Structures are given as C-alpha cells and as structure tokens.
Amino acid sequence: MENNNREKDIKRMFDQHQPELNTNEIWEAIEPKLKKKKKRRFLIFWFLGGGLVLLSSLFYYNIGSNTSSEWLGTKVGETPIENQNKTTLNKEEKEFSIATDQEETPSNNTEPEEYQSSLLASAKSPQPSSTKTSKNRTTINTISEKTNQETLPQVEKIINSKSTFQTTSESETINSTIPLQSQIELKESVENTIVDPKTTEKEDKELLAKEVLEEEVLPLLEKEEKEQKEEEEKAKAKKKRKKIKPHRRSKWEIQLQTALSPSLAYKNLKDNPDIDTSVPAYIAKRKESEKQLEAFAYNVGLHFQHKRSGLTLMSGIEYRQFNERFSFSSSEVTTSMETGTITVTENAAGNIINSSTGLKSITTTVTEEQKLYNQHRFISIPFGIGRIWLNKKNAWKVMGGFEYNILYSFNGTFYTNLENRTDFNKDQDRAYYNSIFKSSTGFNLWLSGEYSRSINPRLSWLIAPKLQVPLSSTTQAGFQVKQNFFALQFDLGINYLLNPKKKTKREEPGKRRK
Amino acid sequence: MKKLIKGCKELERRSQREMVDHLSPFLYNICRRYTHNHEDAKDLLQESLIHIFNNMDKCQARDKATFFAWSKRITINRALAQKRKKGLEVESMVDNTHHLLIVPRIQSQLNVQDILKLLHLLPQNQSLVFNLSVIDGYSHAEIAKILEVKESSSRTFLTRARQSLQQLIQKQEIDL
Incomplete structure (x- = not known):
C-alpha cells in the first residue's frame, strides 16, 4: 500500500514537473531536418522529365559521334581506294587492321605495300563471311590515332615486361570481340585482314602493342558498355519495382454503386401561373384519364467516402421511367330507318291476328373505351453529399443533393384540351411535341437514406429509399398546365469497393523483433 | 490544439x-x-x-x-x-551506494532530480521496467513485448526494482 502511494507520488511528480527548456534552441536544431511542404510537385516532375529527355538525347548524340571518331578503321570500307591508300599509308603506324590467318596467309614474299593494298581491296569488296576457323587468327582492330598516341608508351612498357612473346607467326591466338554500336562496320574491318609474311621484330613489337592495346582498351570499352547496359537494366528494374510498389493506402474509399429501383410516382398537374386562364376542368379531365402505374429507375454511380470524417460524395447517371395508363371512352350514336313490323294485334289467346309493317328509326349507341400506355423517361446526372457511419459489417448513409436532368421524353397519348387527345410519338409532329414538352427539365432535388451490409471485403448489398422532388416542370412555359413528378424510389443494389484496404502481413506471434 | x-x-x-x-x-x-x-x-x-x-x-x-x-x-x-x-545490459545490482550521499533521507522530501538519480542507480532493465510500468503505465504484457522478454521476467524486474529502491533509501537512512 505504502509502495503504491509512493509510486503514485513519483508518477504525479513527473507529470507535474516543468523542466526549464529553451524551445528556440530545440526548434533551431530540428527545423532543418523536418520534411518540407511539397509545392509545385508537378512542375518539378516536368522539369525532371524534360531534363531526362535532354540528357538521353545528348547521350545518344554522343554515342553517334564517338562511333565515328574513335573507330576510324570502320571508314575504310566506305572511302575510295585511292584515298584509303593514302590514309592507310600515312597512318601506317597509327591505324591499321591486321590479322594473320594461317589458312588465308598469302605467300611470305608479299611486299608491305601490296599487302596494304590487298587489305584495302578486300575492304572495298567485302568477302563472304568466313567459315574458316578463327582459332589461329590474330586480329588487331583499328584504334584511333589519339588513343594510340596516348597509350603507346604504356604499351611499350608492357611489351618489355612480356618475355614470353616470340613472333606473331607462331599463331598466338587472340580472339577479341568488339561490342560497340558499329558492330556491322567492325565486322567488315575484322574480315578485312592482312597477312604479314615478314614480321620483323620491330613490327612484332608493334603488333604486340596493338594486341596489348586491344587487350587493355577493348575490355575497358566493353566494361563501359556493360556498365551502361547494367545501368539501363537497373533503371528498368527500378521502374518495374515502382509499378509493383504497393498502393498507398487511401483515406478515401471509392465505391461503384448500381441499383435497380422500383418506385412510386405521383404526377402533379397544376395551373400554369404564366398563363392567365385557369383550366380546372381540363386538369380534372387529365387526372381522370391518366393513372400512374409502375415506375422504376436504374442508376450507376461512384461514391467517394472519407474514412475518418464519414463525408460522402457521389455522382453518376440515372435512368428513370414512369409508366401511366391513359384511358378514354367515346360513344357514337347512329340512327337509321329500317323496314320492320310496326304494330301487332293479338287475341286473348295471344295469337297475332293482325300486323302492319313500315319504316322505323333505329338509334344505335356505340361506346368505346380504350386504354393506352404512356411512358415518361428521364436521364439525369445526380450529385450528392452526405455522411456515412461505417460499422464492422454494415453501414448507414444519409445523402442529399440535386440532379440535373439531361433528357426527358414522353411517349403516349393525352388530352391536349377538353375534347381532343393527341398521340405523341417521336416521329409524329415533332414540332407540336416540342411546343408542349421540354427536352431537358433541369434541376431536381433528392434525399436518400441507405443501409448496406457487406457480403465480402469488396461487395455489399444495399437498400436505399430515396425521395425526389422536382424543381421544374416537364412542360414548356407556354403550355396551359405545369406537370411534374414526385417519386419515391427504393434502391436495391450492390456496392463494389474499388480500392479495398490491402492486407498487411502480420508478424508471427512467436517471432521477436530484432 | x-x-x-x-x-x-x-x-x-x-x-x-x-x-x-x-x-x-x-x-x-x-x-x-x-x-x-x-x-x-x-x-x-x-x-x-x-x-x-x-x-x-x-x-x-x-x-x-x-x-x-x-x-x-x-x-x-x-x-x-x-x-x-x-545494447541492453542485464546488469547485476552493482554497489552504487556511494552515490547515495545525494539522496535525501526522507522520501517525502524527494524531488524529481532525486528520483531520477535513484532510478539511474538501478540496473538498466529494472529502471526500464519501473519507468514503463509505474510511470508510463504499460502493462507487463506490453513491456514484455517491448523489451522482448517474458512477462514473468518483467514482473520480476519490477519487483526487484521496487526492492532495490527501498534498499537504497533505507541504506541511506542508516548511513545518516
């Protein structure tokens, strides 16, 4: 007991303790490390995107220029023979393409000039791809003048350090590949081989220098290219990873709602105040002749629900149809003169003793009663705002809003005045129809309550009574009466959650955090 | 707010x-x-x-x-x-009693600084459990989860912490 009191005292002491702190100092220390408000994020992205495009175009441009400047040998096949001769002879030591192939080796007495020209000739007329073995082939590809000059001293050092080298005629094999963008051109240069029959020691050294250069420089280039490829692959992988990145949990739930709604409709007919004449008889006749029947609606909408506040917004599209029965009766009276028995005289026993015949008038009354069916069709776009109360398994929602009717059409018959009825069909007398009916009725109000119960994490069924109050008439301003519809709908449908909460992996109970 | x-x-x-x-x-x-x-x-x-x-x-x-x-x-x-x-150290109860000179004799006279000094004299696990349980109001289950120890260990640490604190205060009283 004493312990408990002491502990309570300690706790209270700590709770009440007000340390002396310089909050300015703390703020100054933490302020630079705090996240900054993200502004003009899109602009930054645009700049970044632009920068990337610029960089990539520069990158491609550079690759193109490198190919042409570094690999002069690739031009051999393109320039005229005379020029090539000059070029090759001038740069005899600096750029050439040499290969020894035992099978292709010409006679050892071939002079160097001839040897060069044979190279050029072979370059000019590319030979078919060789099927011969390349096992003993030594290929030295053309290296840029600059690279050669820069690296030659180093290469010489390397040569000196290589004691095992004898001659190139000993068929030392160096297989090298040239993985550059100009592979096709390089293939040509590889094929353009020159066989050097009299390889002097000096030339051997040079050859070795080339070989070493090839060994040293080409792998570097290869490495660079590999690195580039790796980077590209990494970038691709990163993009993929970004795509796979789990969806950030949204605070808004988006539901697709679809419902079919049996409805009760009430047609309101009243005098048009814009027209002076009052027409109660006409309205009475209309009411007598028209009776509301079944009505239904079908709607599809998107509902955005904020999880925390319960704020709900919706919009969608709704089709509504009100059916009504129009009944009217007409009687036709016809009188005709027909010949027939006019007088009959009977005796006490009831026998006819005398009769006279002549013309007599017969009046026939034919009463015809017809029942026709009319349809009022509406297509509207509703907008709503409301609140949802989410429970574990069910949800309650109250919403209200307005809807904008984008299309109204009437198909059927009704009395256009006290005596005449008119059959309105789309094809018949469209101008007259337009003088009576609006094609779009405009805004209406609605209010609804909804109960939904989940079937699974995505799906839930719903029932929602909905009241619609018209704000405008379906008839034109010049028509003698104003006609609008009130409706009580019972939405029966389903909600489909478009962004369900993703399941997170729970730690196994036995596992401890490291 | x-x-x-x-x-x-x-x-x-x-x-x-x-x-x-x-x-x-x-x-x-x-x-x-x-x-x-x-x-x-x-x-x-x-x-x-x-x-x-x-x-x-x-x-x-x-x-x-x-x-x-x-x-x-x-x-x-x-x-x-x-x-x-x-590194969380499971320290034994070291003889830190020489620091007790700064601890006031009567518990009612203790202030926040004194309690802090006392708490810091305790082995780390004991002071942690005492802090979490008595002052921060965590349950033993929660403490066990946080410190990655058994619930029973948490209880033991708390009991020892209480005993140690009492000992520290009593020893100080005797010395004086």
Missing part, C-alpha cells in the same frame, strides 16, 4: 514551432527518465520531435490527449531503440 495538429499534418512550420513549445516539456520528462543526463535527454527529445513531425501523416490523433499519447509512445520507442543500439 486540433488546429495545431492539423497544421503539423500539413507540414506548416508555424504550427510545428508552436507544437514544439507545447510538446517539449512533456517529452523531455520522458526522455530524461530514459537517459542519464540532460544532454542525452535533449538529443533524444530532438530526435523524437523530428520523428514525430516527419510521421504526422501516420498519426490518427485529433485531440491533445491522443496526440500526446502517440508522441509519448514514439519517444519511448526511440529511447528504447537507442538503448538497443547501445
């Missing part, structure tokens, strides 16, 4: 600055209990504040009480993380 929390969630500097004034003393008290000196406590406080402000989007608190509770939890977690980095 609601406006301040909202402002902090929107990363508004003014709101964050004001929140530092409100939050710092409260969090400093926590930091001070889990560290041995003012400087360490200040560092922990700064680290916690940075973590709090940078993770406001994860905070679901709307009122002061829940926000402070959330901040407290973060601060304690940071403190424990720091301790884990250094």
Whole structure:
C-alpha cells in the first residue's frame, strides 16, 4: 500500500514537473531536418522529365559521334581506294587492321605495300563471311590515332615486361570481340585482314602493342558498355519495382454503386401561373384519364467516402421511367330507318291476328373505351453529399443533393384540351411535341437514406429509399398546365469497393523483433 | 490544439514551432527518465520531435490527449531503440551506494532530480521496467513485448526494482 502511494507520488511528480527548456534552441536544431511542404510537385516532375529527355538525347548524340571518331578503321570500307591508300599509308603506324590467318596467309614474299593494298581491296569488296576457323587468327582492330598516341608508351612498357612473346607467326591466338554500336562496320574491318609474311621484330613489337592495346582498351570499352547496359537494366528494374510498389493506402474509399429501383410516382398537374386562364376542368379531365402505374429507375454511380470524417460524395447517371395508363371512352350514336313490323294485334289467346309493317328509326349507341400506355423517361446526372457511419459489417448513409436532368421524353397519348387527345410519338409532329414538352427539365432535388451490409471485403448489398422532388416542370412555359413528378424510389443494389484496404502481413506471434 | 495538429499534418512550420513549445516539456520528462543526463535527454527529445513531425501523416490523433499519447509512445520507442543500439545490459545490482550521499533521507522530501538519480542507480532493465510500468503505465504484457522478454521476467524486474529502491533509501537512512 505504502509502495503504491509512493509510486503514485513519483508518477504525479513527473507529470507535474516543468523542466526549464529553451524551445528556440530545440526548434533551431530540428527545423532543418523536418520534411518540407511539397509545392509545385508537378512542375518539378516536368522539369525532371524534360531534363531526362535532354540528357538521353545528348547521350545518344554522343554515342553517334564517338562511333565515328574513335573507330576510324570502320571508314575504310566506305572511302575510295585511292584515298584509303593514302590514309592507310600515312597512318601506317597509327591505324591499321591486321590479322594473320594461317589458312588465308598469302605467300611470305608479299611486299608491305601490296599487302596494304590487298587489305584495302578486300575492304572495298567485302568477302563472304568466313567459315574458316578463327582459332589461329590474330586480329588487331583499328584504334584511333589519339588513343594510340596516348597509350603507346604504356604499351611499350608492357611489351618489355612480356618475355614470353616470340613472333606473331607462331599463331598466338587472340580472339577479341568488339561490342560497340558499329558492330556491322567492325565486322567488315575484322574480315578485312592482312597477312604479314615478314614480321620483323620491330613490327612484332608493334603488333604486340596493338594486341596489348586491344587487350587493355577493348575490355575497358566493353566494361563501359556493360556498365551502361547494367545501368539501363537497373533503371528498368527500378521502374518495374515502382509499378509493383504497393498502393498507398487511401483515406478515401471509392465505391461503384448500381441499383435497380422500383418506385412510386405521383404526377402533379397544376395551373400554369404564366398563363392567365385557369383550366380546372381540363386538369380534372387529365387526372381522370391518366393513372400512374409502375415506375422504376436504374442508376450507376461512384461514391467517394472519407474514412475518418464519414463525408460522402457521389455522382453518376440515372435512368428513370414512369409508366401511366391513359384511358378514354367515346360513344357514337347512329340512327337509321329500317323496314320492320310496326304494330301487332293479338287475341286473348295471344295469337297475332293482325300486323302492319313500315319504316322505323333505329338509334344505335356505340361506346368505346380504350386504354393506352404512356411512358415518361428521364436521364439525369445526380450529385450528392452526405455522411456515412461505417460499422464492422454494415453501414448507414444519409445523402442529399440535386440532379440535373439531361433528357426527358414522353411517349403516349393525352388530352391536349377538353375534347381532343393527341398521340405523341417521336416521329409524329415533332414540332407540336416540342411546343408542349421540354427536352431537358433541369434541376431536381433528392434525399436518400441507405443501409448496406457487406457480403465480402469488396461487395455489399444495399437498400436505399430515396425521395425526389422536382424543381421544374416537364412542360414548356407556354403550355396551359405545369406537370411534374414526385417519386419515391427504393434502391436495391450492390456496392463494389474499388480500392479495398490491402492486407498487411502480420508478424508471427512467436517471432521477436530484432 | 486540433488546429495545431492539423497544421503539423500539413507540414506548416508555424504550427510545428508552436507544437514544439507545447510538446517539449512533456517529452523531455520522458526522455530524461530514459537517459542519464540532460544532454542525452535533449538529443533524444530532438530526435523524437523530428520523428514525430516527419510521421504526422501516420498519426490518427485529433485531440491533445491522443496526440500526446502517440508522441509519448514514439519517444519511448526511440529511447528504447537507442538503448538497443547501445545494447541492453542485464546488469547485476552493482554497489552504487556511494552515490547515495545525494539522496535525501526522507522520501517525502524527494524531488524529481532525486528520483531520477535513484532510478539511474538501478540496473538498466529494472529502471526500464519501473519507468514503463509505474510511470508510463504499460502493462507487463506490453513491456514484455517491448523489451522482448517474458512477462514473468518483467514482473520480476519490477519487483526487484521496487526492492532495490527501498534498499537504497533505507541504506541511506542508516548511513545518516
């Protein structure tokens, strides 16, 4: 007991303790490390995107220029023979393409000039791809003048350090590949081989220098290219990873709602105040002749629900149809003169003793009663705002809003005045129809309550009574009466959650955090 | 406070600055209990504040009480993380009684600084469990989870902490 009191005292002491702190100092220390408000994020992205495009175009441009400047040998096949001769002879030591192939080796007495020209000739007329073995082939590809000059001293050092080298005629094999963008051109240069029959020691050294250069420089280039490829692959992988990145949990739930709604409709007919004449008889006749029947609606909408506040917004599209029965009766009276028995005289026993015949008038009354069916069709776009109360398994929602009717059409018959009825069909007398009916009725109000119960994490069924109050008439301003519809709908449908909460992996109970 | 929390969630500097004034003393008290000196406590406080402000989007608190509770939890977690980095030592009860000269004789005269000094004389696990259980109000199950020990161990640590504190006070009384 004493312990408990002491502990309570300690706790209270700590709770009440007000340390002396310089909050300015703390703020100054933490302020630079705090996240900054993200502004003009899109602009930054645009700049970044632009920068990337610029960089990539520069990158491609550079690759193109490198190919042409570094690999002069690739031009051999393109320039005229005379020029090539000059070029090759001038740069005899600096750029050439040499290969020894035992099978292709010409006679050892071939002079160097001839040897060069044979190279050029072979370059000019590319030979078919060789099927011969390349096992003993030594290929030295053309290296840029600059690279050669820069690296030659180093290469010489390397040569000196290589004691095992004898001659190139000993068929030392160096297989090298040239993985550059100009592979096709390089293939040509590889094929353009020159066989050097009299390889002097000096030339051997040079050859070795080339070989070493090839060994040293080409792998570097290869490495660079590999690195580039790796980077590209990494970038691709990163993009993929970004795509796979789990969806950030949204605070808004988006539901697709679809419902079919049996409805009760009430047609309101009243005098048009814009027209002076009052027409109660006409309205009475209309009411007598028209009776509301079944009505239904079908709607599809998107509902955005904020999880925390319960704020709900919706919009969608709704089709509504009100059916009504129009009944009217007409009687036709016809009188005709027909010949027939006019007088009959009977005796006490009831026998006819005398009769006279002549013309007599017969009046026939034919009463015809017809029942026709009319349809009022509406297509509207509703907008709503409301609140949802989410429970574990069910949800309650109250919403209200307005809807904008984008299309109204009437198909059927009704009395256009006290005596005449008119059959309105789309094809018949469209101008007259337009003088009576609006094609779009405009805004209406609605209010609804909804109960939904989940079937699974995505799906839930719903029932929602909905009241619609018209704000405008379906008839034109010049028509003698104003006609609008009130409706009580019972939405029966389903909600489909478009962004369900993703399941997170729970730690196994036995596992401890490291 | 609601406006301040909202402002902090929107990363508004003014709101964050004001929140530092409100939050710092409260969090400093926590930091001070889990560290041995003012400087360490200040560092922990700064680290916690940075973590709090940078993770406001994860905070679901709307009122002061829940926000402070959330901040407290973060601060304690940071403190424990720091301790884990250094390595939680299961120390034996070392003879630190020579420090007791600074401990006042009568418990009723103890102030916050004295209690802190006493707490720091305890082995680390005992002081941690005492802090978490008695002052921060965590259950043994929660403490067991936080410290990655058995629930029974947590109880034992608390009992030992209580005994040790009593011993420390009594010894001081006898010496005097």
